[in-house]
Amino acid sequence: MTSSTSAEPTRRDFLYVATGAVGAVGAAAVAWPLISQMNPDASTIAAGAPIEVDLAPIATGQDIKVFWRGKPIYIMNRTKKQIDEARSVPVSSLPDPQSDQSRVKEGHDQWLVVIGICTHLGCIPIAHEGAYDGFFCPCHGSVYDSSGRIRQGPAPLNLAVPPYAFVSDTKIKIG
Ligand code: FES
Numbered sequence: 001m002t003s004s005t006s007a008e009p010t011r012r013d014f015l016y017v018a019t020g021a022v023g024a025v026g027a028a029a030v031a032w033p034l035i036s037q038m039n040p041d042a043s044t045i046a047a048g049a050p051i052e053v054d055l056a057p058i059a060t061g062q063d064i065k066v067f068w069r070g071k072p073i074y075i076m077n078r079t080k081k082q083i084d085e086a087r088s089v090p091v092s093s094l095p096d097p098q099s100d101q102s103r104v105k106e107g108h109d110q111w112l113v114v115i116g117i118c119t120h121l122g123c124i125p126i127a128h129e130g131a132y133d134g135f136f137c138p139c140h141g142s143v144y145d146s147s148g149r150i151r152q153g154p155a156p157l158n159l160a161v162p163p164y165a166f167v168s169d170t171k172i173k174i175g
Contacts, residue, residue, distance in 0.1 A: 050175035082146035
């Protein structure tokens, strides 16, 4: 006599498992576009969606350039020397008087975040160039200090500070 119950997987068991697996893959395939479309697409980001930037890889004395709303944004991790120099100049002597403190976030004083567009005619200044270890615009010679403030040359205004906030000690959200 043979038993009708068996521990061996049957052809029916296999079909159940296979059908379940195909169903799971199908559900994932349907869900992925839904999840994916929740993220802003490239055109939305280009149009001005906020961007988050991880500051952890930027060593003291270095800077990076990112793009927000199609504009170059410099993020500079300033040295103590750069901060001290920016704060030692009398604010009233500056062409566009602004204190360094008013251009950075309290408690994150080493981080300078500015729009990298020269306020003269719109060239992109070069970081860590010029007499003040800030920015130098090669187009007509404007020199900005380590707070992004205009110190020499034809540019009338300081480099603009974009709207941004710290979301953690090592991450900012611009926009
Ligand atoms: S555009 Fe920068 S100095 Fe003229």
